Structures are given as structure tokens and as C-alpha cells.
Amino acid sequence: MHPLLTTTTLAILLLPLLITSSPLKTTTCTSDSLNNFTWTLSNFSFNADYMFTTPAHQNSWGYTSFNLYNPVVFSNITCSAQSNQLNDFFYGTIPYTCSDNGSTKFTFNRPTGEIKINQSWTCDLDRQYPIVFSGSGGVNLTLECEESNWVNPNWTIGQTYSQRNVDCEQVGEVQIGLSELSAVS
Template sequence: MNTLLSVLVAMASLAAASPILPPSTALLSRRDSAEHGCTDTSFGHPDAFAWSVAGFDYHASYTFTTPAHQNSWGYVNFNLTNPALAPAVAVCSASSNQPTDFFYGTMEYTCALPGGGPIAGGGRGGEATFDFSRPSGVLNIKQTWSCHDQDPQYPITFWAYGNATLSLECEDTTWTNPNWTQGQIYSSRTVQCAPVSLPIKPHTMTAVA
């Protein structure tokens, strides 16, 4: 059995990122896959499929030991929940020292998945990757998983792709040493953004059994 099922979700614009939703609708209390099963949940029954991004955190530090020498890093952290694999949660994190915004959407990072065997609703796998562009605010998500609940002999494998544009509210603080001498910190800067949580609907999903 090698049937190809193509599912195109939210295709208003494949290239456009979904805007961040206002706080009143950004947090969704989704049923996990144990209630409806991995397959039905993946196909959007009874609710439309969407990932849940929780606590997206961007922060950065810039430390100059001289006016020309810096040690600077940016960090991204968030939790990713796929309703077809819930209650399992993928932990996504990345760090970069590529100045000056650190993340430009050119590097793909892999999320850490919980260990153990099959998930309650019959799902397995869940490899997820992401990239993020600090200048544009675009977060891209890719994930692959399989559902074994309806026919374990012929599980269905899903590939999903989605994105959102994050409007981060950040505090930017800079300190400069007015009496700097060699061997001291010349200046330091920190950027700390308020965490955001939101649903992301895939713009493309493909399923193969």
C-alpha cells in the first residue's frame, strides 16, 4: 500500500508568514492525541491542525573587551507541541555568535524530542526543525511524524511546514565603562524580549501511507 495523500492547509499564501495572533487567541488549550488518536488529529478532526509554540524567548548579550573586540551571543528557546503527538513536547533551542542579529533564517536547528516509546495516541517520531530570522521575525517550523493508531501495518507518515512572523517586544540596555583601561570590560549590551506563545497552522502538509 503506497497511497499518496496531499493535504494543503491554509494556502492563502505559501510564501507569506502567518501573523502573530493577539494575546486573547494566542494560547490554545488543545486536546491531546490520546482523545482522538494521532491520525484524526493530524487530519484536523475535530479541530484544525496547528502547532503550539510556547514561551518563545529571544535574548542576546554583547560584551566588548575593547572598542574593537567583542564576545557576543544570541539565544532562542521555546517549546513546540504537535496536537497529534501531545502530550509529548519538543524542546527547541539555538545559540549563535553571528553578529549583529545572530539569527538570519539561514541555519536550521533541531528540536529535542522526549525519549521513550509510542505516544498515547499512536504517534511516533516527531523530528522537528526550525529556523528564525531576527531582522524579519519569521519563525519557520518543519516536522515529520507517523501515526500507527488506525493501521499499525501501514502507518501514515506526515510532513508539515509552517511559519509565523513574531512581533517581539524587547528591552535593549547598553552600559559603557567611562574609565576603561586595557583588561577591563569596555561596554556591555543586553537584549531581552518578552516571551510569546502562539499557534502556527501549517501552510503545507503531506501524508504517505
């Protein structure tokens, strides 16, 4: 008997044993969506610039950004927003769209630190009947911020009158669980 044929025959005979005794966890997109799903939010940042071009004219903006990872569909997206809604800029009332063409939105409430996520994803193991999940959840972030102020003591028209900056330390990594989940097939 040829040695290559014997090795091939042995491998084919052992294949069912290797598959059924595999220590690897086998899960599906659907089961992972339904069981202990959490997003990972990372690199959250917030900063704000309050600039007065005159004692009465303010031009101020707040900025926030973070990364969001969905482990079910292995999706890592960027979310960011800017606002000129004074004084804290973000009040949790406006949904902002992330970089995944609209399937993920978030709100941020600067006074409370609450961030809410709303995301849809598709599990299409059965391509004839894919399941679209829509989930939402939130978390309160504690931001550690520093503020700096500057006033131009010799201000004249055409110059900056004052500048106030708020810079918060970046929040590393936070888990966000689901508070609601729906599915449509």
C-alpha cells in the first residue's frame, strides 16, 4: 500500500472525530446577539472651545468622539459629533450618526456623562431569511476635565477677546450592555 494513500485515508477517517471533539466554541451571530451581548466603547474624548471675538460675540463648539466595537459582526466604527448648543453642547437630545452609513447612532449628555447607543446589524447565516437586530444601551461616563481661561488685556476690535478651553482625559475602554433588543426576520 502506498504511504501517502494510507495517511490520506487515516486523516479522512479521523476528520469526524477532530470536528466533534474540537475545543473551539462554535457560536452563531444570532446566538451571540441574544446571549450576553456587549459593545466595547473605547477612546472616548470630549473637549470644548469657548471663544469671544468681542465681549458680546461668542463662537463656541464642543466635540466628542469614540470607537465602538460590535463583537457579533466584528465591526469597529468611529463615532464623532460637534455642537454649538451652549453651554454644555451635548444634552442627550440629538442623535448623531456614526461612520457606518447610519446603522449606528448615539446621544451624549455632557452634564450627566450618559452616552446611549442605538445600532442595527444583520445576521445572515440563512441568506433567504436574514435576521436584523436592533439594540440599544447606555452607560454613564465619569469625565476628568481641565479648564483653561485667557482674556486679552489689550483687546481691540478684530482680535480675540477671550478664550476658554475644556479638555477631558480620554476614557479608555468601557463595556455597554443591551437595555433593549428587537429582531426582525
